[in-house]
Amino acid sequence: MTTYETMPFHLETERLILRPWAESDAAEFCALLSERGKGTPAVERIRTSIADLLTTTATTRIALLPIQRRDEGDFIGYCGLIIGRSTLKEPEIAYELFQRVHGRGYATEAASAVLDAAIATGRKRLWSTVGAWNTPSLRVLEKLGFERDHVSTEDNGEVVWLTRSLP
Numbered sequence: 036m037t038t039y040e041t042m043p044f045h046l047e048t049e050r051l052i053l054r055p056w057a058e059s060d061a062a063e064f065c066a067l068l069s070e071r072g073k074g075t076p077a078v079e080r081i082r083t084s085i086a087d088l089l090t091t092t093a094t095t096r097i098a099l100l101p102i103q104r105r106d107e108g109d110f111i112g113y114c115g116l117i118i119g120r121s122t123l124k125e126p127e128i129a130y131e132l133f134q135r136v137h138g139r140g141y142a143t144e145a146a147s148a149v150l151d152a153a154i155a156t157g158r159k160r161l162w163s164t165v166g167a168w169n170t171p172s173l174r175v176l177e178k179l180g181f182e183r184d185h186v187s188t189e190d191n192g193e194v195v196w197l198t199r200s201l202p
Contacts, residue, residue: 037124039156041096042116046148053100053114053145055092056085060101063110070134097126097156102145104136111136114145116153120196121162128153128163130175142175150179154201161201167193 046053061081069075092098099115112132119127128149130142153161163181165172173195181197188194 037157039096039158042098042156043152044092044098044100046100046152047105048144048148050105051141051145051148052103052105053148054103055098056088056101058082058085060110061085064101064113067110067112067131067133095123097123097153099129100149102130102132102141104141111141112145114142114149116149116161119162120164125158125160125162125198126153128161128176130172137171142172143178146175146179150199150201159201161199163197163199165195165197166191167195173197 044055061078064085065076065078065081068081088099095118097116097118099113099117101110102112102114103109104111112130114130115128116126117129119129121127128146130146130149132142132145150161161181162184163176165176167186176197176199179199181199184196184198186193186195
């Protein structure tokens with residue numbers, strides 16, 4: 036079995052800071068998830084989800100990280116590596132940002148930092164899965180060198196599977 040380095044859990048870019056989750060992120064995380072249009076999850080449930088994310092990070096040594104804007108200090112979303120529909124050997128890159136910050140390059144900037152962190156672990160390939168309707172997200176991944184692998188149909192529609200080889 037291949038052993039990978041631990042992913043860095045604190046990443047900084049020109050405009051962003053990605054860092055480990057804190058219980059204080061729960062209310063903003065709830066607000067972000069409510070933008071999906073399926074109601075607002077209970078804060079207590081999200082606190083439990085944050086605890087689960089931290090436990091998973093300790094086990095897998097990869098992480099989904101909150102994104103803060105450096106100057107404003109506000110929580111604007113998350114980005115990181117997850118097992119998701121893939122494997123620990125070839126994890127998925129995932130991200131979601133508040134709609135109010137879409138179109139400013141934050142997703143590309145955060146995902147680029149996570150891509151570098153994935154390379155530092157020694158992995159050879161990453162996956163991403165995106166709803167076929169999500170053109171902006173597909174553009175972000177294409178900018179980062181991801182290529183379409185296949186499409187699957189799930190309960191919520193078509194999902195595009197993309198992959199990127201790592202150096």
